[in-house]
Every structure is written in structure tokens, then in C-alpha cells.
Amino acid sequence: MMAAPTRNYKLPARKVKPVSKNSTERGPSQPVSSNQLFCHPKLGKLVGKHLANAHHRPPAPHTLRAFRHASDSLAGRDKPLVFDSFCGTGMSTATLAERHEDCTVIGIDKSAHRLSRHGPIQTDNYLLVQADCGDFWRLALAAGWQLQQHYLLYPNPWPKSGQLKRRVHGCADLSALLALGGQVELRSNWQIYAEEFGVALALAGYHPHIDQLTPQNPLTLFEQKYAQSGHKLWRCGAKLVHNSTSATRNLEGSEKWTS
Numbered sequence: 001m002m003a004a005p006t007r008n009y010k011l012p013a014r015k016v017k018p019v020s021k022n023s024t025e026r027g028p029s030q031p032v033s034s035n036q037l038f039c040h041p042k043l044g045k046l047v048g049k050h051l052a053n054a055h056h057r058p059p060a061p062h063t064l065r066a067f068r069h070a071s072d073s074l075a076g077r078d079k080p081l082v083f084d085s086f087c088g089t090g091m092s093t094a095t096l097a098e099r100h101e102d103c104t105v106i107g108i109d110k111s112a113h114r115l116s117r118h119g120p121i122q123t124d125n126y127l128l129v130q131a132d133c134g135d136f137w138r139l140a141l142a143a144g145w146q147l148q149q150h151y152l153l154y155p156n157p158w159p160k161s162g163q164l165k166r167r168v169h170g171c172a173d174l175s176a177l178l179a180l181g182g183q184v185e186l187r188s189n190w191q192i193y194a195e196e197f198g199v200a201l202a203l204a205g206y207h208p209h210i211d212q213l214t215p216q217n218p219l220t221l222f223e224q225k226y227a228q229s230g231h232k233l234w235r236c237g238a239k240l241v242h243n244s245t246s247a248t249r250n251l252e253g254s255e256k257w258t259s
């Protein structure tokens, strides 16, 4: 299924129901509920702005430390890189490391609590870092990293219409995500989220593929929970090209971050 075009839909005035907390510890989760019934009418304008402008906010100190740790861990390993952004407990990171045994897989999540539930590292070709994904992407780009694969598995949906800028495709770090290159795969239990990501990819000149997914072996805890709760699951993917121009643009001022 192709991404839906962005149009100026008039949003019906409806009360937004609270979204399920989606905790993996609680009972079945509710499907995503939103006052937004189609792709966001401001998506095109916002994506255009992010693609045209580099984002120079200095990275958070904890992400800078995490990036240095990851860089040190990669020293001497000359393997293709895979990112598992928003990795939660890192269950997917360990599985992806088995699947991509010739690669180094980096699982990134901001939650120390979630990461602490990972248990012992199972193979030596992955690592988990506590970091902000957007900052980490920009640091990786500034350091010249290129990705072979980039998984974005069930990022928080931020389903209220007013929360567009918090979604992956609405955030200012979108251009860094795209410029890192590689085969990108986003999964969501909210169809509109996957479609909006597809629209952002199309606006950046790619040809996204969106389909529905029925996982036999769930890759993540949230995937498992959503599948058990009967949610429809969506996947959006495209092959991205590493963009060294964008990397150069993102390098401006980065010596301040990394020195």
C-alpha cells in the first residue's frame, strides 16, 4: 500500500481519548486513538522545513558520553553498522545481532529503566546505549558513520494532532536520520504513523513501501503485546542513501561537541 497523500482535511472536533500506556507489564493494550484521522495537514510543510535546515542544538551530555562509549567500542571493528533506535529493553537488538551476525548492532534508548531489563549481553556484536536517538543520529552523522540497516520499532506514537513534532518524521532530527542511509524500517501499531513516515520519505525523494505485518516471532516486547491484543501492525521501509552533503552540514560546529 502506498502512503496516503497529504491534504488539508478538516479534522472533526472530537475529544481525544487517553492513549493506552502501552506498558508491557499490564493487560491487553487499547489500539491507538487520536483526534487525527488522516495524515497531518501540516506534515508536508514541517518535513520541508526540517529537510532544508540543519539542526544545530548541542547534544545532551549523557548522549555525548554514550556516543563516545559507542565509538570506543567500535574501534578496531570494521563491520557494517545497524541501528535499533528506540530499542526499549533491547530484545530486538539481541535478535537483530543474531540476524546480522556480520554487523555491529547498536540499540539506543533513553530509558535506563528499560535498558536495565535487558540482562547479560548475549553476543559480542551488539551494544546498548542510553541516549537520545535524535542527538545520537546527529553525532553519528557528524562522525561520518553510515548505516546498513536502521530499525525504528514502535516509537511512541504521540497521537494527538498537536504532537506531530514529537513523532520521528516531525522532529528536527529527521534529516540526520535520513542522511545516515541504509535500509530503514519503521513499525507502528498506528497506521497513520506509518503512512506519515512514508510521506516524509517520499518528500525526501524516496519510494517507501508500506505494508501490514503479521509477525510469527515478535521482534520486540511491544510487538508481542500489540499482536496479542489484536492490533493491526504496520511497517514502512525504504532504502536510504547516505548523504555526505548533509553530513558536512551537520558537521558545522560539531568540534564543540566532540572535543
Ligand SMILES: C[S@@+](CC[C@H](N)C(=O)[O-])C[C@H]1O[C@@H](n2cnc3c(N)ncnc32)[C@H](O)[C@@H]1O
Binding pocket: 022, 085, 086, 087, 088, 089, 108, 109, 110, 111, 114, 131, 132, 133, 134, 153, 154, 155, 156, 220, 221, 222, 223
Ligand atoms: C513504545 S516503546 C518501544 C520499545 C521497543 N522498541 C519495543 O517495541 O518494545 C518506545 C521507546 O522509545 C524510547 N524513547 C522515546 N523517545 C526517545 C528518544 N528521544 N530517544 C531515545 N529513546 C526514546 C522509550 O524510552 C521507549 O523505550
